[in-house]
Amino acid sequence: MKKSIDVKAGRRAAFKDEGKVTLDMVAAAAGVSPSTVSRILNGTATVSDDKRKTVDEAIARLGFVPNPVARGLAGGRTLSVGVITQTIDSPFFGSALRGVEDELSRAGYSPLFVSGHWNVAQEARCIDMLRSRRVDGIIVLNGRLPDAALTAHALQLPVVVTGRALKAAGLYALNFDDFEGARLATHHLLSLGHRRIAFIAGDPRHPDAKERQRGYRAALQAAGLPLEQDLVVPGQYTEDSGRMAVERLLDSRESFTAIFAANDQMAFGAALALHRRHLRVPDDVSLVGYDDIAGASYSVPPLSTVHHPVYELGQIAAAAMLQLLAGETPTARLPAPRFIARESSRAAPGR
Amino acid sequence: MKKSIDVKAGRRAAFKDEGKVTLDMVAAAAGVSPSTVSRILNGTATVSDDKRKTVDEAIARLGFVPNPVARGLAGGRTLSVGVITQTIDSPFFGSALRGVEDELSRAGYSPLFVSGHWNVAQEARCIDMLRSRRVDGIIVLNGRLPDAALTAHALQLPVVVTGRALKAAGLYALNFDDFEGARLATHHLLSLGHRRIAFIAGDPRHPDAKERQRGYRAALQAAGLPLEQDLVVPGQYTEDSGRMAVERLLDSRESFTAIFAANDQMAFGAALALHRRHLRVPDDVSLVGYDDIAGASYSVPPLSTVHHPVYELGQIAAAAMLQLLAGETPTARLPAPRFIARESSRAAPGR
DNA sequence: CTGAAAGCGCTTACAG
DNA sequence: CTGAAAGCGCTTACAG
Numbered sequence: 001m002k003k004s005i006d007v008k009a010g011r012r013a014a015f016k017d018e019g020k021v022t023l024d025m026v027a028a029a030a031g032v033s034p035s036t037v038s039r040i041l042n043g044t045a046t047v048s049d050d051k052r053k054t055v056d057e058a059i060a061r062l063g064f065v066p067n068p069v070a071r072g073l074a075g076g077r078t079l080s081v082g083v084i085t086q087t088i089d090s091p092f093f094g095s096a097l098r099g100v101e102d103e104l105s106r107a108g109y110s111p112l113f114v115s116g117h118w119n120v121a122q123e124a125r126c127i128d129m130l131r132s133r134r135v136d137g138i139i140v141l142n143g144r145l146p147d148a149a150l151t152a153h154a155l156q157l158p159v160v161v162t163g164r165a166l167k168a169a170g171l172y173a174l175n176f177d178d179f180e181g182a183r184l185a186t187h188h189l190l191s192l193g194h195r196r197i198a199f200i201a202g203d204p205r206h207p208d209a210k211e212r213q214r215g216y217r218a219a220l221q222a223a224g225l226p227l228e229q230d231l232v233v234p235g236q237y238t239e240d241s242g243r244m245a246v247e248r249l250l251d252s253r254e255s256f257t258a259i260f261a262a263n264d265q266m267a268f269g270a271a272l273a274l275h276r277r278h279l280r281v282p283d284d285v286s287l288v289g290y291d292d293i294a295g296a297s298y299s300v301p302p303l304s305t306v307h308h309p310v311y312e313l314g315q316i317a318a319a320a321m322l323q324l325l326a327g328e329t330p331t332a333r334l335p336a337p338r339f340i341a342r343e344s345s346r347a348a349p350g351r
Numbered sequence: 352m353k354k355s356i357d358v359k360a361g362r363r364a365a366f367k368d369e370g371k372v373t374l375d376m377v378a379a380a381a382g383v384s385p386s387t388v389s390r391i392l393n394g395t396a397t398v399s400d401d402k403r404k405t406v407d408e409a410i411a412r413l414g415f416v417p418n419p420v421a422r423g424l425a426g427g428r429t430l431s432v433g434v435i436t437q438t439i440d441s442p443f444f445g446s447a448l449r450g451v452e453d454e455l456s457r458a459g460y461s462p463l464f465v466s467g468h469w470n471v472a473q474e475a476r477c478i479d480m481l482r483s484r485r486v487d488g489i490i491v492l493n494g495r496l497p498d499a500a501l502t503a504h505a506l507q508l509p510v511v512v513t514g515r516a517l518k519a520a521g522l523y524a525l526n527f528d529d530f531e532g533a534r535l536a537t538h539h540l541l542s543l544g545h546r547r548i549a550f551i552a553g554d555p556r557h558p559d560a561k562e563r564q565r566g567y568r569a570a571l572q573a574a575g576l577p578l579e580q581d582l583v584v585p586g587q588y589t590e591d592s593g594r595m596a597v598e599r600l601l602d603s604r605e606s607f608t609a610i611f612a613a614n615d616q617m618a619f620g621a622a623l624a625l626h627r628r629h630l631r632v633p634d635d636v637s638l639v640g641y642d643d644i645a646g647a648s649y650s651v652p653p654l655s656t657v658h659h660p661v662y663e664l665g666q667i668a669a670a671a672m673l674q675l676l677a678g679e680t681p682t683a684r685l686p687a688p689r690f691i692a693r694e695s696s697r698a699a700p701g702r
Numbered sequence: 703c704t705g706a707a708a709g710c711g712c713t714t715a716c717a718g
Numbered sequence: 719c720t721g722a723a724a725g726c727g728c729t730t731a732c733a734g
Contacts (some may be wrong), residue, residue: 022711033721038713048719065483069429070711072420073726088448088464091645094440101439101466110484113439113464115452132416133461239649268649275651294442295646298590298619300626373727384705389729399703421727424710 021062030058041066072134081321082130082138083111086118091265091293092310093141096162099314100139107322109136116143127153137321144205158324160317164207172320172330174313178208181306181337182215185260185288188304188339190223193348194258194286198231200245200270202262206237212262212290230254235266242269250277257285257348264289264296264305271299271344286345301343309335372413381409392417423485432672433481433489434462437469442616442644443661444492447513450665451490458673460487471495478504488672495556509675511668515558523671523681525664529559532657532688533566536611536639539655539690541574544699545609545637549582551596551621553613557588563613563641581605586617593620601628608636608699615640615647615656622650622695637696652694660686 023041027034032051040047040055047055058064072078083100085093100111112135116123123145130138135157140150142163153159154171166173189197199216202209217227233249235241242261249256250273261267267289271281281287281301289296292307312335320330374392378385383402391398391406398406409415423429434451436444448464455462463486467474474496481489486508491501493514504510505522517524540548550567553560568578584600586592593612597620600607612618618640622632632638632652640647643658663686671681 020711024711034712035714035721036719039720042713044714046719051720065479067424067485067711068483069420069423069485070726071713073418073424073710073728074712074714076713076726078420088439088452089445089645091442094445097439098466110463110465110480112461114461115449128416129461132419134418134420243649265649268646271651272649272653294440295619295650298594298616298623299646300622300651302623371727375727385728386705386730387703390704393729395730397703402704418727421710422729424712424726425728425730427710427729 020067021064023064023066026055026058026062026064029062030055076134077136078134079108080110080112080133080135081318081325082126082133082135083113084116084123084126084130084138084140084143085113086116086141086143088113088115091295092263092291094294095311096141096314096317099311099316100318101314103315103318104322109322111139111318116145118144120144120146124149131157137325139317139321141317142206142208158321160321160324160330162313162317170324172324174317174320174332174334176208176308176313176334177337178211179215179218181290181308181339182212182260182262183219184215184337184339185290185304185306186216186219187222188341189258189260189286189288189345190219190225192258192286192345195225195348196228196231196254196256197258197260198233198249198254198256200233200235200242200259200261200266202266203236204234209237209262216260228254231256235262237263237265239265239269239272242266243273244269246270246273250279258288258345259285260288260290262290264291264293264303267303267305267344268295268299271303281344282346286348288345292340297342299344304342304345305340307338307340371418372415374415374417377406377409377413377415380413381406427485428487429485430459431461431463431484431486432669432676433477433484433486434464435467435474435477435481435489435491435494436464437467437492437494439464439466442646443614443642445645446662447492447665447668450662450667451669452665454666454669455673460673462490462669467494467496469495471497475500482508488676490668490672492668493557493559509672511672511675511681513664513668521675523675525668525671525683525685527559527659527664527685528688529562530566530569532641532659532690533563533611533613534570535566535688535690536641536655536657537567537570538573539692540609540611540637540639540696541570541576543609543637543696546576546699547579547582547605547607548609548611549584549600549605549607551584551586551593551610551612551617553617554587555585560588560613567611579605582607586613588614588616590616590620590623593617594624595620597621597624609639609696610636611639611641613641615642615644615654618654618656618695619646619650622654632695633697637699639696643691648693650695655693655696656691658689658691 023037024034027037068079104111114126116126123143137158140161147166151168154168159171162174165175201213233245235245261270279285289303289305292305296303296305316332323330374388375385378388391403451462465477467477474494488509491512498517502519505519510522513525516526552564584596586596612621630636640654640656643656647654647656667683674681
């Protein structure tokens with residue numbers, strides 16, 4: 001339900017008008033036409049050096065700042081790009097947002113962040129909202145929007161999407177190698193001599209969760225170990241689901257010497273469950289997470305995990321968007337995942 | 352350095368034009384003037400019921416969505432409010448952003464998030480950017496901007512600021528009671544029988560850090576205990592500063608049975624330092640934090656801390672902004688801090 | 703209660 | 719290389 005708000009009334013009552021300087025004023029001050037000022041501003045067409053100089057001076061002297069709103073109306077571009085994030089306060093995507101912001105602002109663009117909450121309907125509404133605000137392009141950070149919806153929008157304005165592999169006109173997809181990351185993590189545990197490695201799976205609705213599980217399996221297989229179905233327990237990427245998964249595991253009396261959780265948040269939940277049962281990490285059980293979120297290096301003990309360069313993800317996504325906007329074809333790829341051994345994992349007992 | 356980007360070229364080459372429907376088209380379809388459609392859209396002036404009906408139908412049939420960019424230019428309002436956050440990926444402010452977003456979107460407004468990075472110059476640039484984008488108002492989440500700068504801007508457009516007490520025309524300030532929160536936390540430790548309670552102070556450049564220290568002192572004083580300067584160690588609100596503070600404390604051979612860290616991040620660092628020295632929490636040392644950030648309930652052991660309703664902070668700040676925009680005077684206050692006892696604190700040894 | 707007209711601050715074909 | 723003019727899609731006094 002929209003409240004109706006009489007802004008003008010409030011404004012009139014309380015705020016004095018800002019003494020804004022317009023492009024026309026600059027033109028008058030420099031003794032040229034507005035068109036010329038506009039051209040200089042945009043680097044369109046060629047302008048004689050002396051005119052450019054007087055105009056530049058006038059701009060500086062008057063402290064002129066172009067009005068992006070007017071620019072948006074007249075030129076069809078708003079210098080803003082929409083960013084659909086799932087939860088704006090996510091520990092994982094937070095730094096991606098910073099990466100986007102930093103990269104975009106270099107080129108004079110601003111991000112418009114909206115949250116989809118992993119909800120298709122909500123994400124669709126975000127896109128409508130962003131398009132009604134005439135953003136120049138849209139960056140979609142993961143989410144559950146169908147590929148078809150994305151490719152359809154990409155026909156109308158540039159789209160960069162993360163978390164899936166997809167090829168289409170006007171669209172660029174960026175994806176982490178979750179398979180490889182999970183393989184590395186599992187391999188780490190194997191190389192420490194662990195043979196019975198439990199796996200706490202992520203939310204199966206996320207494609208990355210499936211990839212991570214595939215990586216876990218592939219590593220076991222490469223080591224010639226069988227996949228024990230009983231050591232694989234479902235989770236939802238939340239702390240609490242990690243805690244419950246370990247409780248279930250412990251109650252099943254299945255033996256294991258290590259746990260690989262498909263993300264750090266579940267690993268934290270797992271650590272708590274182990275602590276409650278008086279099992280020590282890593283003395284009794286080795287624990288490995290995934291993502292390397294902010295808290296990972298300061299948990300007790302510090303968590304061994306797979307690091308994804310998330311800040312770079314944001315930066316690279318933004319850079320790709322700028323290329324798309326410039327009519328170029330992006331080619332950047334994401335850096336490979338790196339395993340970071342900290343203190344939550346050590347050699348298996350008796351080795 | 353700004354890259355120059357020829358957007359139009361890219362757009363022309365790759366994207367087909369969106370078949371947008373304009374207000375004029377709606378007017379034509381409904382057989383009324385554009386003015387009338389505009390009035391109906393904005394609830395300005397009175398319109399006869401039958402016209403309203405035909406117009407509403409035309410809007411629905413054509414799927415018309417007003418263009419906020421044009422609205423912004425013509426009406427002087429953009430239905431967007433700037434939000435200066437310090438670090439967009441902060442564990443503390445993250446949920447405030449969600450609160451802002453949720454509340455604003457109810458009224459059809461969108462937030463424009465920018466990061467000030469606790470840097471006055473950067474924050475000032477953010478404000479310039481937001482104003483050049485013609486936001487209708489600005490919400491400043493803490494930060495270091497001088498009060499004078501804020502009150503000056505508030506003369507021109509509504510400003511809501513958190514993290515400081517300030518009264519001025521067009522401005523509304525919202526502040527947590529950090530003094531009280533710290534008093535509660537210290538009192539909790541005292542009531543458990545702790546007498547030698549170390550305090551890890553926050554970044555002294557943050558006013559809340561001073562308030563928290565005041566609260567600590569006040570509680571000791573109320574209990575008739577002297578303030579031991581040697582038990583107060585400086586920190587910067589980061590995990591690492593918490594870790595170092597505890598190391599310093601331990602090296603000083605000062606005796607203490609509990610630690611109160613001025614924020615959770617420092618408490619995590621403290622916990623790690625204690626762990627490294629083979630001191631158990633809470634068996635050997637009780638530990639209390641402040642903020643109740645996301646990880647606090649899942650650290651090992653779960654951290655006792657002071658909870659500030661940060662999501663509500665965002666919501667209330669946004670609601671106050673909407674009131675300011677409507678020419679009303681906000682009166683909402685923030686809820687009081689609450690102490691949450693978890694497992695990192697327990698009775699002092701010998702009690 | 704409703705329209706015609708001007709204007710918000712820019713950009714961009716169209717001429718020259 | 720540069721200007722005059724039209725236009726982006728709305729809102730809002732001004733009349734009636």
